[in-house]
Amino acid sequence: MRLGLTIDLDTCVGCHACAVACKEWNGESLMAGPLPDYKPYGNDPSGAWLNRIRSFEYGDYPENKTVNVPMSCLHCEEAACVTVCPTGASYKRPDGIVLVDPDKCIGCNYCAWACPYGARELDQTVGVMKKCTLCVDRIYDERLPEEDRQPACVLACPTQARMFGDFDDPQSSVAQAAAARGMSPMLADLGYKPVNSYLAPRCAPDVKVDAAKSPKKSLTQLLSEWVGASKAN
């Protein structure tokens, strides 16, 4: 199994819904919480988040395109964040999910150094590394209605830019979307083999128009035709 997300850069409007839903669910979840806020009402507010949205501009004005890129853990196959961890706190589950066991973590930050994608943030209040859990406590919670056994970010996303599933199952929506429109992995040369897949922005094909079919005419010409047409009736 390779569980993960597809994130569609074609429809992501950068609304941060996924980031906040993630913060909300995981902030108090038993798997990732708490996610602290530092100086919440102060002059430099910040905190721990498991999913952040970055926006980029591709190309020069006026041919530029804005691309919003949500980034959370990509649950890499070659997750160096796991192998470098000295304590075994970081681990990969057989279903592919990369997790941190807070009871083992020493807060050495080393896994964060090993992560190319900025997916790990230290909880400075308890000194434990935090990261996306793929909402493992939702997707396997059989007490939730089946349609709710999805990551919080996927449920929230208003443009359906996020899909969750098993990339090893060729029938899954994620595998099919990735096969059809997946971008080459970010920083592929590093060889982390991210499981999450980003779907490339695209452009609707131009509408085929035929200006000659409806030539422009002058007002007088048109009015005489139109009025003539009425009269002929």
Added chain:
Amino acid sequence: MRPAFSVIFFTVSSGAGLGLLVWLVVLSATGLYGGVSPDMVLPMLALGLLLTTAGLLSSTLHLANPKNAWRAFSQFRTSWLSREGVFAAAIFPVAGLFGVLSMVDAPAAPRVFAGGLLVLLALGLLYCTGMIYACLKTIPRWHTRLVPAGYVLMGLYSGALAALPFLTRGFAEGVSPLALASLPLLAAFIIKAVYFFRFRAPDARFTLNDALPLGKKTIRLLDVGHTHGTFLTDEFYFKLARSHAQRLRVAALGLGFVVPLLILASGTRSVVLLAAAAVSCLLGLLAERWLFFAEAEHVVRLYHGASRI
């Protein structure tokens, strides 16, 4: 990368301590450069262990949750950090054994065995420390064999300088401190010089277009998604002023190599001056390590505004 003083101090201090242990064993076993007089074995061993211990203790300050530190030995199979811990832990009993064997005038074989093991562990530990950085593909400046080589050689170099004040017997026999230190100094200097020239030119290893494979057009960051800093920007987005870097580089070269070299070249055998050379070297190495961090660019910067690293 944010230079964390605890880690910098750790690598410099432990590095010198481990280098010192290596020299202690090697010189006392081989008698080279006049060997080590027996009354110096314990002080050298003590200083070596002291420097090593101070460093290791300092490194735990870097841990946000040190109460679990004992778990850090568990991932010996995959983690250089864990390996470092294991080596570090193993060094103390072996060093102790070596000290006892040296004291009790034990037969050579076990002593050499213990010494050999100590050397291996010390070199291994230095290597592990280097590999902690070198194994990270995410930080191109660190992801090179030059890094572990540097850690080993700098350890041996600083260890050699730390050893000199103790080697009075050899000096009495006419050994020149320079003779002993020149080789490690040269090796350390060369490796640092190679490292410096290797990374002087800003040849981008990764561009924003690699980080976000949208195509060939220029990509620019518009918004990072948060107004103020985050753990990521704190940890990975250290901004080093150019002038500051230059000063540190001068300090690293001057204190780390030039001053010790001048002292040694003066032919002095004054323990105080030799100790001063060692201290200068350590200060220089602190500056060098600080730069090692400050100048290292993590690929995650590409997602925070860097167009290339």
Added chain:
Amino acid sequence: MIKTRNQPIKFEDTAQQEVKCTTCYMCACRCGIEVTLQEGRIRFIKGNRKHPVNQGVLCAKGSAGIMKQYSKAKLTGPMLRKPGTERGAGEFVPISWDAALEMLTKRLAHIRATDPKQLAFFTGRDQMQALTGLWAQQFGTPNWAAHGGFCSVNMAAAGLYSIGYSFWEFGAVDWDRTKYFVLWGVAEDHSSNPIKIGLDKLKRNGAKFVSINPVRTGYSAIADQWLPIRPGTDGLLALAIVHELLSRQLFDAPFLARYTNSAWLVIDAPGTSKDGLFLRDAVGQPLIRDQNTGQFANGLGADIDPALFGEFQTPEGVRVRTVLTLAASRYIDERYSPKAVAERCGVAADVIERLALEMATIAFEETIEIPVRWTDVWGKTHDKVVGRPVSMYAMRGVSAHSNGFQTCRALHLIQMLLGALEGPGNFRARAPYPRPIPPLILPENNATTINAPNTPLGKPPLGFPMRPEDLAIDADGKPLRIDHAYSWESPLAAHGAMHMVITNAVNADPYPIDTLILFMANMAWNSTMNTSGVQDMLRAKHETGPNAGEHKIPFLVVADAFESETVQFADLVLPDTTYLERFDAISLLDRPISEADTVADAIRHPIVALDRNVRPWQEVLVDLAGRLKFPAFTNAEGNPKFKGYTDFIVNYEKVPGIGFLAGWRGKDGSKSLRGEPNPDQWNRYIENGAFFTHHWAESEKWMRLWNRDYQQKAVEAAFILEVEPIIMQIYSEPIQKFRLAGQGLYEGPKPSDPQDRARLSRYFDPLPDWYPNLENIDADEKAFPFHAITQRPMVMYHSWDTQNVWLRQIMAGNFLYMNAASAAARGFASMDWVWVESRLGKIRCQLKTMEGVEANTVWTWNAIGKQTGAWALEPGASESTHGFLLNHLISEQLPTKPGDRKLTNSDPITGQAAWYDLKVNVTKATAGEEGVWPQFGAATTVKADA
């Protein structure tokens, strides 16, 4: 391969949790939410999958609702300005609810018994205008309105005077079927989740999405084509498209002939009072020229074959032309050609031409037909509906300009020409719309009624004037309302003009007021123009005269839930509950949540227990209404008729069977839309997830302006009065009547002031037209070379989300964004501190460059800057040091020539605040000049002393 490992997963203790459904109010989109509670605390908020608005999704603000509930900025109890302290100092003493309400009742009773219009009651983006409006009407003051006048009345009015429904809440795009979508000037809109859901559908269906916007972020980011237009020129662009469509004969003639007034006949009699009016028969029906009979015939009749073009003469010798003839003559003119407008709009001529051709191609060659039997209002049965699957949506990029009304009408003209309204793939109406054009509600304008003590108004304060007689002016032509709505200054101000209230009241123009009640609007900060000036006005006192030393606005009541900047100016603070603590009705009488296929309304109900001495404002209003003995709130014995808000909602009937909530009516709850009050109604809503839906039958879903089956239901539901054809108005006769008044030709009220006459003659064009933004007409282009606009950030709702500790981490400061090349040309670099200067004043802020902004435009996120001390922020919080408002640069009044009267900086037709007309100059701050300027006062705290 990495060795994997399993560890037990720790799941939530769901046994300890309960889930309650209610309606989000982190913004006015009003999505359905499921709130999970654990031991009385909110654990999680999730979208309600069954809800018609959001279908399960939730935006960033919605999820962050939990942090609003637990905000430190919540007001905790009623407060009175501390005796002896200055207004605005933010020093208060606590007061009991009883004392506060008694005090207010006394004051209001006196006003009501003497001069009711001395109470001005203005509200923000609340969703209870049906209640607040009723309250004001019962009080007897015309000085009531909500925020529409500064928000988007241009969209509402343009739609309701043209197509019978409108952008801005009363229409929605048929996302499932549209194949071509053009978005004009929208960053987020009120329909924030539905638009996002819709854009995803478009993308999935392979439809083309064009965004016309000076800035490329958010929705525009994912557009297939982005047109960086110069602000304020959309009308020109739209009319160039009209030029192309007409001169290439690309229009839907049958649609125009049957469903629009294209064939109606306009009298051509320059210099007379009939000029430009429709030719009508004896009973006032508009006439067309029937092509079959060659006779004039009733344009609303059943079997007609109207001539779309032509010039005719009546037997009496009156020369008339069809509307479409006039339109063609106007728009086919070269001055509307793409080439002629390209430079001004900043959009290349070939791009405009292509846009028109693409729309027409999709409309006419990719037509959708849905087999559905429906009967039109003329009795004819059809076996299908035809969709021309082009759709458009527009909001404040169009409306927040002084030419927004006409621009929006131009957009509707494109839709009408394409026949792309109310059909499959189109922009469709949402119940209770469509309504007659304009809706048949006239604003109260009887001076005697308005001045009568203790007397409710006979009509609501707001409505839709049809002609100059409907204006709210006195015999001298002076405004009857404090905001000058429905005066010659803003004749069609259908939502009032809240942005003028404070200025006018302080200037006693047209009269002074005694008490101003502000509910849910941060009028001393981000929702006002000229913020610093307005703060001074709130502090202003009479210097001489009998009232010397007294405030020019004697008593200010603020009903807010949080420590906003405005609260500190209050004389009396009446603290509200949060949206999770109270009952609310989101009513069809108001701005409901219907979708095109369903009628819907919704409620809120308390999800968490109250822990402070605060009261729901609606509860307070009902209470006050009883104390003040409003007729509608008092029984025969003179006692309060309703036990409270919930009782009022259940039992109040606007007309028999029609109340605030449309679901589960009738004694047993079996009736929908209409029925007797049901005492159990709230519970039924709660059981159903806090909303009600009624799905239109297939035959009722389309072409509802002319759909008999639909209209019969709509009459039953009291959306409309009768089944009748609602004919879309390309040419607006009401507007022509105002123009005639301006020209001095109208047989009825005429303005005497030459300024008014000139404005009416110039801007009241019965056909959509374009004119440059008013404040720039005489401006020196070089002095203020940049347009300056704002955008809604998706994660922040105006000022009220800064207190949200999650959302403010995402945006605690803002930059002024400038096109990178424009910046480079001026020697600016990203992160430079710059001065931004307008004709009103200047501010200092930090610049950031980007590609995705039109070269002559600068922009920033709206309402991020905060005053130190407000919103429970610590002194020096980023929002005050790195956040700024453009509002300091925007004047609420137009520049005047010497001797001229001061006029509102608004659309001259609707009074819509012209926020985005702003032009500025940008210069680099000198070295050392850093930090946002201006700064406001030391940290004030709006908490009452214990």
